[in-house]
Amino acid sequence: MRKITYCDAIREATIQEMERDPNIFLYGIDVPDHKGIFGSTLGLQEKFGANRVFDTPLSEDTMTGFGLGAALNGMTPIHVHMRVDFMLLAFNQLVNMISSYNYSLCGKLRIPFVVRAIVGRGWGQGFQHSKTMHSVFAHVPGLKVVLPTTAYDAKGLMISAIRDGNPVIIFEHRWLYWQEEEVPEEPYTIPIGDGNIIRKGDDITIVATSWMNVEAAFAAKILEKNGISVEIVDPRTISPFGNDNNSVGNNEKLIIDSVKKTGHCIVADNDWLNCGFSAEVASRVSEKCFNVLEKPVKRLGFANTPCPTARHLETEFYPNARNIIKAVESVLNLEPIDLSKESFYTYENKFKGPF
Amino acid sequence: MQNEKDIELNTELYKKLYLIRSSELAIQKYYHEDDMKTPMHMSMGAEAISVGVCHAIGDAGQVFATYRSHAAFLAKTQDVDYFFAEMYAKETSILKGKGGSMHLCHPDHNFMGTSAIVASNISVAVGAAFANKHKYGKYSSNIVVVFFGDGAVDEGTFWESFNLACLMKLPIIFVCEDNGLAVHTLIPTRRGYKSITDIVSKFNCEAFDIDSTDVLSIYKYTKEAIDIINEKQCPIFMNIRYYRYLEHVGINEDFDAGYRSKEEFKNYIEIRKDPIELQRLRLVYKLNIEASDLEKEIDDKVSQSINKAKNAPFSNLSETYTHVFN
Numbered sequence: 001m002r003k004i005t006y007c008d009a010i011r012e013a014t015i016q017e018m019e020r021d022p023n024i025f026l027y028g029i030d031v032p033d034h035k036g037i038f039g040s041t042l043g044l045q046e047k048f049g050a051n052r053v054f055d056t057p058l059s060e061d062t063m064t065g066f067g068l069g070a071a072l073n074g075m076t077p078i079h080v081h082m083r084v085d086f087m088l089l090a091f092n093q094l095v096n097m098i099s100s101y102n103y104s105l106c107g108k109l110r111i112p113f114v115v116r117a118i119v120g121r122g123w124g125q126g127f128q129h130s131k132t133m134h135s136v137f138a139h140v141p142g143l144k145v146v147l148p149t150t151a152y153d154a155k156g157l158m159i160s161a162i163r164d165g166n167p168v169i170i171f172e173h174r175w176l177y178w179q180e181e182e183v184p185e186e187p188y189t190i191p192i193g194d195g196n197i198i199r200k201g202d203d204i205t206i207v208a209t210s211w212m213n214v215e216a217a218f219a220a221k222i223l224e225k226n227g228i229s230v231e232i233v234d235p236r237t238i239s240p241f242g243n244d245n246n247s248v249g250n251n252e253k254l255i256i257d258s259v260k261k262t263g264h265c266i267v268a269d270n271d272w273l274n275c276g277f278s279a280e281v282a283s284r285v286s287e288k289c290f291n292v293l294e295k296p297v298k299r300l301g302f303a304n305t306p307c308p309t310a311r312h313l314e315t316e317f318y319p320n321a322r323n324i325i326k327a328v329e330s331v332l333n334l335e336p337i338d339l340s341k342e343s344f345y346t347y348e349n350k351f352k353g354p355f
Numbered sequence: 356m357q358n359e360k361d362i363e364l365n366t367e368l369y370k371k372l373y374l375i376r377s378s379e380l381a382i383q384k385y386y387h388e389d390d391m392k393t394p395m396h397m398s399m400g401a402e403a404i405s406v407g408v409c410h411a412i413g414d415a416g417q418v419f420a421t422y423r424s425h426a427a428f429l430a431k432t433q434d435v436d437y438f439f440a441e442m443y444a445k446e447t448s449i450l451k452g453k454g455g456s457m458h459l460c461h462p463d464h465n466f467m468g469t470s471a472i473v474a475s476n477i478s479v480a481v482g483a484a485f486a487n488k489h490k491y492g493k494y495s496s497n498i499v500v501v502f503f504g505d506g507a508v509d510e511g512t513f514w515e516s517f518n519l520a521c522l523m524k525l526p527i528i529f530v531c532e533d534n535g536l537a538v539h540t541l542i543p544t545r546r547g548y549k550s551i552t553d554i555v556s557k558f559n560c561e562a563f564d565i566d567s568t569d570v571l572s573i574y575k576y577t578k579e580a581i582d583i584i585n586e587k588q589c590p591i592f593m594n595i596r597y598y599r600y601l602e603h604v605g606i607n608e609d610f611d612a613g614y615r616s617k618e619e620f621k622n623y624i625e626i627r628k629d630p631i632e633l634q635r636l637r638l639v640y641k642l643n644i645e646a647s648d649l650e651k652e653i654d655d656k657v658s659q660s661i662n663k664a665k666n667a668p669f670s671n672l673s674e675t676y677t678h679v680f681n
Contacts, residue, residue: 025489051489056519057515057518057519057522059512059515059516059518059519061478061511061512061515062477062478062481062512062515062516062519063478063519064478065475065476065477065478065479065481065482065512065516066478066479066481066482066485066516066519067482068478068479068482069419069478069479069480069481069482069483069484069485069486070482070483070485070486070489071482072462072467072468072479072482072483072486073417073482073483073486073487073490074486074490075486075489075490077482092472092475093475093478096470096472096475097470097472097475097476097479101468102678102679102680102681103453103678103679104450104453104454104458104460104468105450105460105462105468105678106449106450106451106453106674106677106678107677107678107681108449108460108462108463109462110681111681141679142679142680144680165681166680166681240680
């Protein structure tokens with residue numbers, strides 16, 4: 001099968017869906033420009049015309065309400081934010097309006113609405129270009145929140161989000177845009193709510209979100225060489241999550257089943273810890289795996305600070321594969337593993353210069 | 356022939372005005388029973404705006420409104436059964452009580468929704484107008500109207516939305532129901548400019564500044580606005596002044612609160628006239644129509660709706676959990 005990047009997977013999903021349904025439109029600041037949202041919207045205005053793919057005034061909140069209105073009248077908007085931090089300007093529309101419109105209408109109208117928000121990191125992104133905050137949005141009933149990790153996920157979840165008929169926010173990590181893997185050419189869906197076992201293992205479960213799956217995979221390879229078998233579970237969707245009244249998928253079940261097997265759980269969330277998704281996972285695991293847990297659930301996430309801008313400080317801010325290995329050593333009471341000969345991911349090997 | 360049309364139009368306008376007034380008088384009568392557990396933002400005084408505009412855009416026109424939308428809702432839908440069923444949170448309401456007074460919505464009648472966050476529905480209306488333009492290409496029967504108060508003009512999203520509509524040349528009428536009050540705060544405390552209509556008229560739009568309680572004249576202005584939309588393909592801004600008879604939220608007068616005087620209210624009514632009374636005079640003295648028969652019929656209808664609502668069961672507890680998602 002051909003391989004494409006995460007970025008191209010998003011672009012391909014958008015094209016295939018827009019070809020299928022003329023009521024889908026794509027918009028946002030800089031969507032049709034020469035950079036095309038890091039390439040994910042490149043050439044789409046040329047392909048579909050300025051009525052269906054367009055740039056907007058710098059009015060995030062209003063452009064979000066605009067999408068809601070278009071959705072009420074039968075269209076499917078895809079609204080793109082180059083950074084999550086800019087999407088925060090639309091918090092009122094997302095949280096006060098869009099999340100509750102269907103509820104207060106008792107389902108009289110559908111609200112298909114896809115919001116794409118890109119998570120920045122590195123090269124001086126700092127405290128206003130690097131936020132994730134997916135937990136904040138997952139906290140609100142009426143919004144679906146997905147975090148595709150792989151290129152395969154990106155295409156399948158994007159198509160599912162477009163067809164879902166509900167508001168769905170997709171958090172796309174900028175560093176994942178370069179990930180390449182086999183992706184089917186034909187359209188396919190991944191059910192929103194379904195998680196993914198990224199790696200099978202027996203000794204410890206690592207629940208990871210977004211970029212932290214990459215760090216967890218690095219850590220797992222090193223741990224494997226040292227005789228530790230890690231299972232990595234990527235929930236992919238963090239709302240709906242689990243068996244509450246609105247839930248359909250298996251994301252929570254995959255985590256619970258895995259911890260029941262391994263008896264140990266680390267959550268590596270690509271976000272802050274306090275009141276975050278990692279706390280939700282730790283709580284669910286504690287409730288549902290109380291009898292099998294051999295150690296308390298351990299959590300890894302961003303430092304409890306705004307994101308610093310300087311390279312050496314941001315390295316301190318973000319958790320990485322080393323931190324995960326240390327956490328596994330601590331949970332499983334292992335002797336420290338010699339990491340002096342291991343190489344870890346660093347973006348300098350991938351990329352230089354501004355986003 | 357013209358006279359017959361005049362009679363029909365004016366009668367229709369009056370019936371709608373009277374339905375709204377009669378419904379709100381009934382709310383005032385029964386609210387103390389504490390069975391309508393929903394914050395009432397009363398429309399009293401603004402009826403001519405809702406009726407004149409909604410009648411002009413017809414059934415196909417779509418309306419977005421605010422937490423103060425009893426008048427707009429009834430003007431657009433005349434569904435007084437549903438109106439009271441929702442106030443009493445009963446099974447018979449299509450919203451099952453999940454909306455209440457501040458969140459009325461009736462898509463079957465193109466009453467598309469309301470918001471209690473000031474100005475938040477303006478951009479939604481603009482998006483709806485975009486979809487209409489996209490789907491129908493031409494404008495005439497698919498006008499979107501968004502109602503908001505003068506307080507909403509202080510919000511950034513008003514300016515963003517208005518800019519967008521002018522930029523995209525959308526078929527939409529922005530109706531500012533200008534009572535000079537944002538809750539209890541007067542315009543001079545809130546604005547660094549004199550006239551909203553002057554400023555707005557610099558955009559690619561047509562702006563109307565209307566100070567009238569006459570439903571027929573507001574109806575005619577709106578018809579003119581629709582013609583302009585079709586001819587020039589630009590949005591319309593209408594600032595229409597009115598006097599808010601009652602407190603910001605609640606069913607009572609609050610002239611004792613000190614931010615405005617009863618004297619001011621009396622003077623206003625003396626000069627401008629109450630919108631219902633004004634149209635009643637037109638019917639009775641100019642068109643020789645017996646208004647009291649119409650009124651009796653409407654009062655009876657309102658009473659019946661209230662009785663139906665009171666006697667209906669509450670919506671099911673399971674409604675709490677439904678429709679979070681489709």
